[in-house]
Amino acid sequence: MNTTEIFLIAMAVIFTLPWLIWRLGRTDYWAPLVVVQIITGILLGPGVLGQAFPEVYRFVFNPTVIQSLNGIAWWAVMLFVMIAGVELDLRQAWKHRRESGITAGLALGTPLLLGCAAALVLLGQSGWVGAAARPWQFVMGVGMACAVTALPILILLMEKLHMLRQPLGQRILRYASLDDIAIWGVLALILMDWQRVGKQATFLLAFVVLSFAFRHLMRRLTEPDRWAVSLIWLAVCAFGADWSGLHYMVGAFLAGVVMDTEWFDQEKLDLLRHHVLLVLMPVFFLSTGLRTEWAVGGAAVFGAAALLLLASVSGKLLGVHAAGRWLRWPAGEASIIGWLLQTKALIMIIFANILLDKQIITNETFTALLLMAVASTMLTVPMVAPKLRGIVRGASALRSSP
Numbered sequence: 001m002n003t004t005e006i007f008l009i010a011m012a013v014i015f016t017l018p019w020l021i022w023r024l025g026r027t028d029y030w031a032p033l034v035v036v037q038i039i040t041g042i043l044l045g046p047g048v049l050g051q052a053f054p055e056v057y058r059f060v061f062n063p064t065v066i067q068s069l070n071g072i073a074w075w076a077v078m079l080f081v082m083i084a085g086v087e088l089d090l091r092q093a094w095k096h097r098r099e100s101g102i103t104a105g106l107a108l109g110t111p112l113l114l115g116c117a118a119a120l121v122l123l124g125q126s127g128w129v130g131a132a133a134r135p136w137q138f139v140m141g142v143g144m145a146c147a148v149t150a151l152p153i154l155i156l157l158m159e160k161l162h163m164l165r166q167p168l169g170q171r172i173l174r175y176a177s178l179d180d181i182a183i184w185g186v187l188a189l190i191l192m193d194w195q196r197v198g199k200q201a202t203f204l205l206a207f208v209v210l211s212f213a214f215r216h217l218m219r220r221l222t223e224p225d226r227w228a229v230s231l232i233w234l235a236v237c238a239f240g241a242d243w244s245g246l247h248y249m250v251g252a253f254l255a256g257v258v259m260d261t262e263w264f265d266q267e268k269l270d271l272l273r274h275h276v277l278l279v280l281m282p283v284f285f286l287s288t289g290l291r292t293e294w295a296v297g298g299a300a301v302f303g304a305a306a307l308l309l310l311a312s313v314s315g316k317l318l319g320v321h322a323a324g325r326w327l328r329w330p331a332g333e334a335s336i337i338g339w340l341l342q343t344k345a346l347i348m349i350i351f352a353n354i355l356l357d358k359q360i361i362t363n364e365t366f367t368a369l370l371l372m373a374v375a376s377t378m379l380t381v382p383m384v385a386p387k388l389r390g391i392v393r394g395a396s397a398l399r400s401s402p
Helices: 002-024 033-043 054-060 063-086 090-095 095-125 137-147 151-160 167-191 199-217 223-244 248-257 267-287 298-325 334-341 349-357 363-400
Strands: none
Touching: 002 033, 002 054, 002 063, 002 090, 002 267, 033 095, 033 363, 063 223, 063 248, 063 267, 063 349, 090 167, 095 137, 095 167, 095 298, 095 334, 137 167, 137 298, 137 349, 137 363, 151 167, 151 267, 151 334, 151 349, 151 363, 167 334, 199 223, 199 298, 223 248, 223 349, 248 298, 248 349, 298 363, 334 363, 349 363
C-alpha cells in the first residue's frame, strides 16, 4: 500500500473505534465521546497496541503517517485553544471580582500546592523528570497540571447537565475563566528561557502592539471577514510564540484572549467548537496516545497517576469548600462546584503536551498525567448529577411546604 492508503486506514481507525465504543457501550453518562477518544488514543499508542501487535502498529502508524497526523493535530489544537481564549469572559469575572477572586484563587492554589508536593515525591525518583527541566520547572509544571480546569469540556458537561445558562453555571464559568488565565500565565513563566529572553520579550512587545491594531481592524470588519482574519491572526501569533521559544499553543491562547466574544455569533462559535471536536480533535487525541510510554513499568505509572489524582481531587474539593465557607454558600453548592472544576481532559492534556515538548517531563510522567486527566473527568458527571437532583428535590419540597 502507498502512504495515502495507510493514512486513510489510520483515519478510519481514529474515527471508527472510539465511536463504536461510545455508542455500543453507552458510555455517555460517565465517559462522553471526547473522553472515549482520549482513552482510545492511549490504547492505540506504543504502550498498548505497540506491545500487543507491534507489526500492525508499525504498519499503520509509520513515521510518514505520524508526521501527516501531527500536522492535523497541531492545527486542531491551535483552533481549540484559540476558541477557549475567545470564550473567556473576564468582564463578568471583574464585575464579581471579590467572589470570583476568592473562589478561583482557592480552587487553583490548593490543588497546585498538593500537586507540587506530589511532584516532589516523583522528583526523588528516576524516570520522571525531563532532560531539559530544572527541578522548580518540573515541580511547578506537574503541580499546575493538577490544578487545571478544562473550560471547553466544562462547558460541554454543563450543557449535558442542563445548567450552563443557569446562574450557578455562569458562576462556575467565571471561576474557571480566571483559573485559565493563571494557568497560561504560569506556563509562560515555566517556559521562560533566559538564553532566548530577548526573543521572548520581542514577541510579547510585538504581540501587545499588534493586538491594538488587530482589535481596531476587527471592529470595522463584517462578521464573515472576522472569521477569516481570526485564522490569519491565529497562525501569526502561534508562529511568533514558537519562534520566541514559548510554544505555539501559548500563542494560540493569546490570539483568542484578545478577541471579544461579541464579534462572533454565539451559535456559530459553539458550532465551530463542536465541529473542531468532531472533525479534527480525534487526530490530536491519537497523536497524544502515540506519545505515551510505560518504560518505568505499568505499576509505577499507575501509582504515579493515582498519587496525582489524589492531589488533584482532594486539593480542588478542599479549596472550593474553603471558599464556600468563607462566602457562605448554600449547602451542597461547594461540592457541585468542586467536582465540576475537577474537569481536566483536553486543557490539561494540552498543557502536558507542552511540558513534554519542552522536555520538562518524560513520556512516563506524561502518561501518568494523561491517566489522571481521564480519571478526574470521568468522575465529574457521576458525582455531580445526583447532587443536582438532590438540590432540585430540596427546592421542590420547600416550594410545596405550607
